[in-house]
Amino acid sequence: MTSTTRETRTTRETRTIADLVDEVVVGPLPVRITAYDGSKTGPDSAQRTLHIGTPRAVSYLATAPGDLGMARAYTTGDLVVEGVHPGNPYDALVDLEELHFRRPDPRLVVDLAKVLGLRGLTPPPPPPQEALPRWRRVTEGLRHSFTRDREAIAHHYDVSNRFYEHVLGPTMTYTCAVFPDRDAGLDAAQENKYRLVFDKLALRPGDRLLDIGCGWGGMVRYAARRGVHALGVTLSKEQAAWAQAAIEREGVADLATVRHEDYRNVPETGFDAISSIGITEHIGVRNYPAYFRWMLAHVKEGGLVLNHCITRPDNRPRSTGAFIDRYIFPDGELTGSGRIITTMQDNGFEVLHEENLREHYALTLAGWSENLVESWSACVDEVGEATAKVWGLYLAGCRRGFERNVVQLHQVLAARLDDARLPRVPLRPWWAS
Template structure:
């Protein structure tokens, strides 16, 4: 039995792409726009010993699974093809044939590519999930790749969160600027106000608000982000209004802020830590102060860990839940929710823009971080785009206030910002 015959025996229905293997066999339409080649026995071992997205990722990132018909910086069409494939559980005959092909050594999982993090159970050695040490390591794994790499992929805004497109044909930069404008306006910020930006990244929101006369403190667990942001603040002459600290948000002791923005941090803190997280924010706000929480969510309200590929290669320890759970936790912390909205489709457009940048700068990105890491990013961003388009993941804004004891918020009766 050939490798192609084994593939054909476990696929339920026709293949939308061509699959070939190092033994010379092939299955699927010869004229297909996209072609997958299992190029080595190690690639087959990756696929056999870790069925699903983890095995595919290992083989692809290592170069043992080769692809024709898509650019590695944007394998969106390939992933769309694969998402329609349905697999059957392999029978005894297929398992025995694989065992014969690979031998005992081949049925032992090969060492994963160097870009892979330890599995969750192995990371327990670093301490309980979401303690400050382990959170710092998780952030370092993802965000301290290379500032130059991020400049090429994210573009001039250096903004690694969902943009807000004023129109479908807007540029990525226009949409990111519009996102910061929207957050600023929702928070009702004015010159002289004080803003705390938790998980500030490279300081995009910090600088946006400081340019408009707001005093801003941003915190990030990524040293590389903090250094980049501090340099950008100095170059723009904003040091009298803007500060970015390399720090865990839990180390912030200042309070009395007029507003808190949390843009893309909630995904990292763990659902069980929401009460402490939103309680911390409540305690940092003055009475009447506002919170804008921007985070990736599920279309349901169950707590879910990210899949194996995302957890091992992208966001170690990441957890998601639905907007309803987030709103409940915000309310239980004593904050009053005034507005929420779903920007899911905007994130699909944002990811498409990042993939275009990666394709455009592919050779430079590979030179900067290596081909394996660049492949991880293309795979992750294209797969995430597909997830947002298909409503498997969402992005919600939740706006809340620290209402006074008298129940008065002091806010306008209707939304005061333009969409």
């Protein structure tokens, strides 16, 4: 603690919130912190201020240290971040990367009890936007069962189609775009992503494509506009309804269909190609072998599959962090591209090509954040301020994760060999990058 950071002198009997913050923080604070009791700490020159507005905020932070407690306090409005737009708190998250904590002295619990009362040491009820913890989801079925997967997808994707229209823009595409250059716009980059997947799969008019986890049908409609018979399946009822209406509007109903259906229930086989864009994150690493065997059984000999998903920079499977699991993707699980490639190979595919699009996802998330800020009032009207704030926090945090190589995005192209043990493709990559 320095003289420039303390504006309220206290004794142990009258500890302030600023005292408690200083006790657990190592090194200089990267932000200014103010509290409801009038105490302050941190540099006067800081560009951003965290205001701890209520005793409940302290309870959230104390009973769930880390990103979960901060998310709870921020979502409820008990913790206010001054100096950033709530639709894009990216700069504040960058600041907080420099925040480091020490193990608190046991006496801190006594001090907290004096400040909050004993009830304040009991976790307050979480915001309604928060899903149950993993251990309590057993009532929804085993992890990655049909029922539990359906519930997890609905938690995130059935928020509001209108809300997603504001955030995602006219392409209604909620996966990593592919930017031809850093100055390209988000919508053009999303169209370029579909072009890249279409070309990698060597699709031609008359071919049959299955898109697993098709979202709002962007890939399905892109392929149908080019003469391909495309079927998309999604576990989100809201997505399926929106996608089917878009298919009708665009006049491609003779070629495209989106169904509200688990991919495991798709009866059709013999597809020329299968695309899996942003769905593997929901499958579960232990289920990868069954997932890729299912693909192998449903694509024709000589056919191609493309798996596009978020990955880790290493190959150790890990569940997502507490904030992402409770607020964004319940039951989400990530591993590295090496694990995905190995599993595809071990289950009958020949892997032809892979590439990492990590920086493209950071740019994509920045674009979604801009859309959220620009349409903030409409988004709040649609889903409420708390949910909109969750999304601002989520998009900004994920962007930072991709920038720092905490997570990556890989596309893996593979073939089911025919009897001649040859993929039916040219010797060298045939698509434009």
